Amino acid sequence: MNRSAFPPLNLRWLMPLLLALPLLVQAADPLPSWNDGPSKKAIESFVSAVTSEGSKDFVQPAERIAVFDNDGTLWSEQPMYFQVLFAFAEVKRLAPQHPEWKEQQPFKAVLEGDQKTLAASGMDGIIKIVGATHTGLSNEAFIDNAEAWLAKAVHPKSQKPFTEMVYQPMLELLAYLRANGFKTYIVSGGDVTFMRAFAEEVYGIPPEQVIGTTFVTQFQNQDGKLSILRTPKLAHNDDGPGKPESIDSIIGRRPIFAFGNSDGDLQMLQWTAAGSGKRFTGLVHHTDAKREWAYDRESKVGKLDKALDQAKAEGWTVVDMAAEWRQVFPFATATSGQ
């Protein structure tokens, strides 16, 4: 641009706009998929308290750390953790290179769709399947595999891509917190690299703010060709007590805001709640069999029992999905409640 050609400006017209800005921002509801209920009120009241300068509860932006579980908190986890469904799909994709799987459990059960044998193989079976599909390759290759699956796979019930099985109210909550100076993190039992394959695009959460379960990796230098090999040895199981441990190790600050949905999140919520100053601790309670799923104390996936008791005893926020979420998924058209 030729600066001498810059027209003389009178910026006085800007002032009314600038003065009106706070009113405009206030007018737009940042959480339109949340019905006016106790959870929405608790969230807004907390954010207002910690972000209003001069408030006794004011928290500096650098300390506004918000942590979210992923499975069942940001996206669905039924009928099974989506990462496990990815592992099953990988067994099928890789089967031609592993003829022995035809006769070897639990791989045989996956290939034959034998749910009963698979269920009977339990957590040991899952660990074998995850090990065979998630390790023994480079991190770059693994993320490629995860992205390829996410791009084409669909959920068995909704027939939608898994990246659309995310909760619209939680997407709004993440954006609302970020707009208020919070740094949003995922802290999940899921594999950290698997989650990084979609977290930035889907949740707006960059890779360095994704914390999860990790395998021991090995830096490889083969004649100058470098890679990070994923070994089968578990480095950190980011579930239950593993969550405050990884938060302390990786973030090095105690969150002031935490959201989960199951007993695997209990210690993260306890750790957050026990910090000094005002804190927010929330649970998504899956009460909506019609639009999503209804489960809690007896569920095999996402069991919510002890954490629900503590939430009730201590007055943590428990989101009644059926009553409090106007919309569940971005694609849903059904609405609920008030």
Place this chain on the structure above:
Amino acid sequence: MNRSAFPPLNLRWLMPLLLALPLLVQAADPLPSWNDGPSKKAIESFVSAVTSEGSKDFVQPAERIAVFDNDGTLWSEQPMYFQVLFAFAEVKRLAPQHPEWKEQQPFKAVLEGDQKTLAASGMDGIIKIVGATHTGLSNEAFIDNAEAWLAKAVHPKSQKPFTEMVYQPMLELLAYLRANGFKTYIVSGGDVTFMRAFAEEVYGIPPEQVIGTTFVTQFQNQDGKLSILRTPKLAHNDDGPGKPESIDSIIGRRPIFAFGNSDGDLQMLQWTAAGSGKRFTGLVHHTDAKREWAYDRESKVGKLDKALDQAKAEGWTVVDMAAEWRQVFPFATATSGQ
């Protein structure tokens, strides 16, 4: 404020200032402690290339990850890593609670100032001393201990606090990179919690951007009193190949800028250099016996041998401290060179 009392403003006077801003910024040298030499030129040329929109080497701000070793790169590491000096001081402080140390090596040697026996105990001895002083307590208690030592201890040669034994040119480099949209990380063999005790105040690097060696921790809940216990089991040794491994695990992006000073940084530099697009890889070469220390291939602490060979072979930036740094420490008045 009563808005109706707001005086009518004419903001036209702002325009000349806004137009002049880029020139003002350009005029101030962001790296005044760097002499005009090949390293300063290489840094400025790299930053300009990756931050100029429209440049073929342009890198989005989110991908501008810069990683720095700490010992010997951001602060001194002679006559011994400062964290080891902290461990020695902790042995002396804790000795009254450990009468057995009077007869038990390597503790006896520390208490008696017996350098010869201490040196003979080698890395095994150091590990015992670090274990006894760095583990078996909560992370909160440990960071308190580190802060207390940093607040009063002085360096044996300079008699200055250790937090002043930082390199003024590197402080300027960190600030320069951040002003250009980079996210600056420490990736060091030092204990991550020890470094967090000073990294934010001294380097402007927040806890969540400090990566280091970690011990396995255990979340403890004793009748509702929560803590993170540091166990003696090493979780991750963040040295050599451990550096690209932790970068990949914790940041989840490949850095475009890396600075180290020893063979322990070689794999981090290789990993950075091997990414696609323009990269910067630098080494601090300790060539200044007068103002700091001069050491490289034969040094017991901060040995620089293989990394120096590769830097020379591949044209990485090697900072000749004596020639290229106008000032070494913030407190120094002596100047050098051109």
